[in-house]
Amino acid sequence: MGQFNNEIWFVGAEMAPLVKAGGLGDVMGSLPKALLKAGMNVRVVIPYYKNIIPKDLMEVEKSYPAGTVNFGEIPFEFGVKTGFASGGIPLVLIEQGHFFNREEVYGAHGGAEGYKDNLWRFAMLAHGTAYAMKILGIPLVVHAHDWSGGFVPAVVRQTLGDKRVHVEGAGVLSTKLSKHINAKGLRPALVFTIHNLRYQGVYGIDDFYDIGLDFKYNSSFAYEHFGTINSLKGGIKLSDVLTTVSPTYASEITTHSFGFGLDGELKNLKDEGRLKGILNGIDLDYWNPKTDNFIYYNLNLKKNRYNLESYKEWKNFKLKNKRALFSEISMPVKTDKNGVPFPLIGIVSRLAEEKGINELLDALFNWNDFPFQVVILGSGEDYIERKAGRLSEVCKDKVYARIGKYDEALSHKIYAASDIFVMPSKFEPCGLSQMIAMRYGCVIAAGDTGGLHDTVSDISDDNIEEPTGILIKYVDAAGISWALDKLYGFYISDDIGKWCSLIVNSANRCFGWDDSAKVYEDVYYSLL
Structure with missing residues (x-):
């Protein structure tokens, strides 16, 4: 040598x-x-x-x-x-x-x-x-x-x-x-x-x-x-x-x-x-809602910088991918009394204690008739896998869980269909899922730690001009419920511009290399 x-x-x-x-x-x-x-x-x-x-x-x-x-x-x-x-x-x-x-x-x-x-x-x-x-x-x-x-x-x-x-x-x-x-x-x-x-x-x-x-x-x-x-x-x-x-x-x-x-x-x-x-x-080429071959419908927007006028196309993109995903997994699209579809919460995660998924599941179990639908993809610690499976059995019209092995195609479909992407991590060195989810127009609810702190702009911070989601200071069932309830308030608000701006802000964040x-x-x- x-x-x-x-x-x-x-x-x-x-x-x-x-x-x-x-x-x-x-x-x-x-x-x-x-x-x-x-x-x-x-x-x-x-x-x-x-x-x-x-x-x-x-x-x-x-x-x-x-x-x-x-x-x-x-x-x-x-x-x-x-x-x-x-x-x-x-x-x-x-x-x-x-x-x-x-x-x-x-x-x-x-x-x-x-x-x-x-x-x-x-x-x-x-x-x-x-x-x-x-x-x-x-x-x-x-x-x-x-x-x-x-x-x-x-x-x-x-x-x-x-x-x-x-x-x-x-x-x-x-x-x-x-x-x-x-x-x-x-x-x-x-x-x-x-x-x-x-x-x-x-x-x-x-x-x-x-x-x-x-x-x-x-x-x-x-x-x-x-x-x-x-x-x-x-x-x-x-x-x-x-x-x-x-x-x-x-x-x-x-x-x-x-x-x-x-x-x-x-x-x-x-x-x-x-x-x-x-x-x-x-990888911005691989994670691209305009060209992604895994998802059902691609985003029909040519420009790379979005504004509130883009929201109509983003809404259409989300709704079509949500309906197609629900058809594939045999879950009905639930709506509220006004006919507005429930927001879809997406979770693509290792099911480990550090990820806060156990506390998220507790929040949903304890929430009387929670106003969301949820799709979970992950594998990890046995007791969290079992709890996720049990929640999907109890709330089969609202919760779907694919547990045990990572599915690349399904992960793309979840990002494309989800309205809210949840990462309630207790610690998170960087996190890539939130970066991917934002590229697909998701609003983020995440633990206030590590790379999540560095990449998610908190709507609760008055000094943030272009918020992309909410950071959870205390990752427990109560803290997660508070964050999701606050985002739901924006989703159903009479001032639709609040929700539109969150989606557009997220989609404009670019986390390339x-x-x-x-x-x-x-x-x-x-x-x-």
């Missing part, structure tokens, strides 16, 4: 639309696309999940000789393949049948019940990434993501040493260059992104000796954390710079309430200038 190429490698467990369990997948699919568009040289490294990657979304072009890693005394062989995802994003696929030929990315119920060998599965991803560098050349930057990419910095350092490559030249990461740099004994710059600090990849310390890492990484300066292996902690400690997915969340995680035991480490990194909050974006991609570009160059 020793020859560098002018590339940035993204490494993680997911990449939409090939394979997605949450927001990480969206970012792994859309940020590299934005960087490629900006002229940078990018590859994405993911496991080769043969069972769950649709063949029409990816083209495998080449296979390379197999590599081997010893986990304890057991050798495991793995393969490396290269190809392209739809949209032309270059791929490196780490192939290992025993670890990656599964029906889910992390485990059952959207990862709520993780596979017992996830430690070895994602250690395999790290070793496969380092082996691929031997074949394809060493990238100038390795950008690893979340706990599933947490072993990448250690394996890169173990393979190439601790001294970081330094390269002069503003365009060194550009696709216009075919630049190779001989830098024997140097390693790439290491960037690490936390998407959700709650999930850290914590395992028994005895298993450390069976994942192919040098003993020196079993220390408080790397993966050891109060007598356990902590994949996320090691990824944080061994990277050159740490990013997270919104400015507010970058501040929150340095506090005891949001730090999940790592707030001390994170505060130190922030004080050193190594922790940056960069707001995520969405252009600005944030430039910030990431600056981060990469600052390390080189």
Whole structure:
């Protein structure tokens, strides 16, 4: 090894639309696309999940000789393949049948019940990434993501040493260059992104000796954390710079309430200038109500900036998609005494305690004859899944729940049909669903935290000129009921302009990647 190429490698467990369990997948699919568009040289490294990657979304072009890693005394062989995802994003696929030929990315119920060998599965991803560098050349930057990419910095350092490559030249990461740099004994710059600090990849310390890492990484300066292996902690400690997915969340995680035991480490990194909050974006081409192939009816407006005169077409767009969705799921369109359809609440979420869905369900159970219809898509913790299913049984003409597995097509249809999109999160690193929902003309009700605070303009704030929804200060059944009741008041108001302006304001919010991609570009160059 020793020859560098002018590339940035993204490494993680997911990449939409090939394979997605949450927001990480969206970012792994859309940020590299934005960087490629900006002229940078990018590859994405993911496991080769043969069972769950649709063949029409990816083209495998080449296979390379197999590599081997010893986990304890057991050798495991793995393969490396290269190809392209739809949209032309270059791929490196780490192939290992025993670890990656599964029906889910992390485990059952959207990862709520993780596979017992996830430690070895994602250690395999790290070793496969380092082996691929031997074949394809060493990238100038390795950008690893979340706990599933947490072993990448250690394996890169173990393979190439601790001294970081330094390269002069503003365009060194550009696709216009075919630049190779001989830098024997140097390693790439290491960037690490936390998407959700709650999930850290914590395992028994005895298993450390069976994942192919040098003993020196079993220390408080790397993966050891109060007598356990902590994949996320090691990824944080061994990277050159740490990013997270919104400015507010970058501040929150340095506090005891949001730090999940790592707030001390994170505060130190922030004080050193190594922790940056960069707001995520969405793929504006993929999430586009005018061209979306998943939805029943597209938005018939040519302009990209909307005004109150656009509301008639937005109303038509919503109503037609709502009727079509209800026909598909066999739910009647309910109306009030004046014949006005009940507003549709959309929920596309992991059904986890942090998401506030349990409290939302309590609010609806406790609300006498609530004036909404609700469509829920999600999977997660068993007791929340059961509660959502029970609500749909009790209120079958008002509530529909698709529980257990993510459905991409249905998610698009929910965004297009919903009047109100609810994300009552207790903490939310960034959240992409609210950005998508606003693009489809939804009014947002969300917890006042993390990226939701950064992206939802609160109608309760008199200083906000173009509100897009309401922020819930106290995420409990009473707080959620208050927020929904207030939005319902706008929906049925005699002053229809209030509701129209909320929809138009939401649709005008643009959360593409252009600005944030430039910030990431600056981060990469600052390390080189």
